[in-house]
Amino acid sequence: MLLADFINMLTWWQWGLLGLIPPAIIALYFLKLRRQPLSVPSTYLWSRAIEDLHVNSLWQRLRQSLLLFLQLLLIGLLAFTLLRPGWKGTELIGKRFIFLIDTSASMGATDTAPSRLDDAKRQVKALIEQMKPENAAMVISFSDIAKVEQPFTNSRRLLRQRVELISKTNRPSDLSEALRAASGLANPGQSDFEASDVQTAEALPATLYIFSDGGVGPVPKFKLGNLEPVYVKMGEEAQQNVAIASFSTDVNPEKPGQIQAFARIENYAEAETSVEASLFLNDTLLDAQKITLPPRGEKGLPGASGARFEMNNTIESGVLKLVLDTKDALGADNTAFAVVNLPRPAKVLVVSPGNDALELALGTDEAKKIADVSFAEPKLLETKAYADQAAEGAFDLVIYDQCAPKTMPNCNTLFIARLPPTDWAAKGPRQGPPLVIDTDQVHPLTQLVQMGNVKIVEATPLTGPQGTITLIDADIGPIYAIGPRAGYEDAVLGFELVTYTPEGKREVNTDWPIRRSFPVFVMNAVKYLGGVRSSLAAPSIKPGQPAILRTTIPVDSVVVESPRKERFNVPKEASNTYIFGRTEDLGVYDVREGSGQKVNQQFAVNLFDPRESDLKPKDVVLLGAEEVKGQTAKNQSRQELWKWLLLAAIGVLIFEWYIYNRRVYL
Template identity: 30%
Template structure:
């Protein structure tokens, strides 16, 4: 115990002396001369008792008054003890719920330890404290609003579970700062329970908030699947790439198991040095069709990154109709794919709707008002049923960004492409921009009603795009995306996405409701309000099953995050240019004891009054 104002104890001396002095002056008798004291012995004894300093003998009232003064002066000196937790009016707790918090270097897991310490902060809340609890995963959630109800807070925290996604700590911190800004004269406290596996927050301003970073985690002993993808070679063969990395500080030996639709396909023995990165390739898979799953048979800190899946489609012939006045670059790029059976024409055939082409390319020629089911690549052309509305015309537009996680624009650098003229596009609600210009989109992709589209609003022959190495890749991506079976669309390669990303499900006509079963076996019914239907509850790694009228499909979610797999905790975080060092426990704060002392003062004075009344 310590005192915030120890000099206040000096007040006891003058105030105590004043009480004693007043007690000495309590009785004032007049002296009289009498003939005998025989009858006045009791009076003489009383006079002796009230003589200076004799009046203080056996005086319970005086002792009680001095004791009350002692407690009062001690309260004025502001005694305090160091208490775990926080003694603030408004407390915000941010719990990192990302995949790395499932690491078992702390038992039973980092997340359970973080929950336990948060519950400790709840128990140590003062009478006037209120707390808000936020979880930070791919999504930010407020699990308990500002409240002083310890039971409600404890119940909400106890039910929390981590997710298999990254940590969007920036979104959580922005929310926390906005909720406490200017709400109280007392600087608010924000406690972050995390292992530090998130991007820097240097662009944020903490204001007057006091941020405490409570480090959760001790070490890193983890081997991860950092990437899983499939590629088609120009010869038509398919290859599966499995990226591996040993994040631990010791050599690890394990088996890499490969499955096709849950049937064992191959086992490879792996030995990896500390920090080693490796890529395994599964070739000669052209005849494979279905889900290929890679699994690490290893005991390490994190299991969420030990499994991943990718989908392979058995090659089939793709009928392609190219409608153009002449574009040798485009024609050659389409012919590079050994699956394509290309038909070229300079005008749309009258019986176009009867052929059922898998892919139709309109190059500078307007499509008809009504299009049958299939895939459509619109180059400097627009259609009423297309994915975008045409906007303003612009000379020499610049590409500022492209969606690398979209199958149409993956692995292509559009930043240096030079375009003479284009019309900006405005994507429809069911489509997304895959190439962004300064004031609008320069590329849109989407699927609706069994029709899939990619629209490019500029003439290829008035750009240098056909001369770049990314052009044949772009055409190959479009073939894969547009000629795929219309069961599901997403924003990643094939039908596998990263955890936390939305899944775009193309719904057949007439289907009003579908069900999605997640990797934990929980089934969720969804009412169809649009197509494609956006499903964003993808926070668990594994396989999701889709079922409904006219649809039966599946997709896989993979963690594949180097930041989450590198589970070594960091020593400090930076917010707004300020560095906050990590602590292994909640910050200790001053718990003042003046409240109980004032109650003691009242209790002593009440007892003193009771004794006084009994003597009357």
């Protein structure tokens, strides 16, 4: 640490040029020594005056050429400055460096002032300062996406600028994309993480500096190859953070027309904490609760507590804001937003020769709230009015019961006992009775649909286009499946619910309509395929995730205004949806339809990420099979001397000027 360390800043010919300066100064000095002749009455006294000065003439010469020595000292200082003397910080290993800088939400924590990200940037800049001219470095910032801020360059100025420009995001962390970008040059030809790739170009080994708090998932298949990883752990060990893990609203089941809000609050500190949670509606305080949170558990799980707010007033729309009154390291997770939008009923068209079970299920109050259902005979499909409406996407969902259109409409569809005129086909003959083996409980269409007590007389097994998901599987094959179609989804049920003989006699193919699961199935279909928001609150979106918006009437574009009051024009995609991807900021986004000024809907972006809220830096980052241990960066920065040297040079310059002007000699 005490030994000075030098970084040569010039090439040999530049040094050569610099080396010419001192002889030039000396030459100029000798030119200057051509003293001006001055005739005097007598040199008698002068000779005697300078006589004793000649006694130690070497020192006298030194004194007389003080200016020369000051100038040489100045040049020497400047040359020394160009060697960039300093005390070595952490040494940079290797010749090529890749700096990965975590910009995820947790890096905004203020435990290391001013923030972890700023600390990381400072350390990266310090490392960049230590680079030798022949070194090259690359800067990548990553959250869940990676951004190559600066490809390999040896320009420290450029690197510094780029690092300076890196700003915090609210996104979660994911290292894999950044690693893929980083390994591009180090492990050429490795298009994926698979080892079987053939190397095509010369590998350029590099040192990979990861500046992160470790809140990243493991990257299982990654092979480091020629990368030498160094994980610089950011952040303090002891953490104080309280986070809102989720926040949602729902209709109060006990008091219809009123809503209640739920929040899950987590404590990442080692000690019990109590916080005050305040709920605001459109910035007006509604309610506040004091919540005591248990300490962090033994397994590292956070201590959690729930909060429930009941609102007596009927809220139709507005923004609910939950604020935790706590001063912890990460402020982003102390506020959560939930948007209560006016319910927008889905437009559903049922084309059926007659299906009382369906009519009954769609005629309930609950269904009327979420859907605007119209019924039509199959002969409607022949009319031009239908064709126009279907083409322009006037419906959210069309249910084709025992009939099929010639061309598919621009919306989601549910086919009952018929196959859509696309890639769908019968896997086998109509047979029965099928035995239901499994129901997909994860898919929203079949969530909570229990088929165990449902008897079906006959059904047709189905195969759909690529990407089709089997929802209900029977021994004869899938009998309820959903498949994609250019932005829409088609669900197909392989059996009739109610049929009518040509004579008009009602025949029953299944007892499903009288089972409890049938209305659930219908509601699921309307909610999911009709695009109805499941609860009063719009779903919360995580930062960086795209928000899929729908409008009641089709417009060409909607305008989304971010919490930062930036406006984005979002054009219409297929299926009457608008996909807004720039959900970087936390908060409430206003959506205006078309050119109108009225805010038609809102959606909220909340952090809700336990991994980001858990500020405790991880000791180890898993990169493929390799565990990279974190090192706390102490003395990372190189102590530079050149500023002081330049100051000294300026001082010498001023001194020289003073002596030159004032004729002061020692």
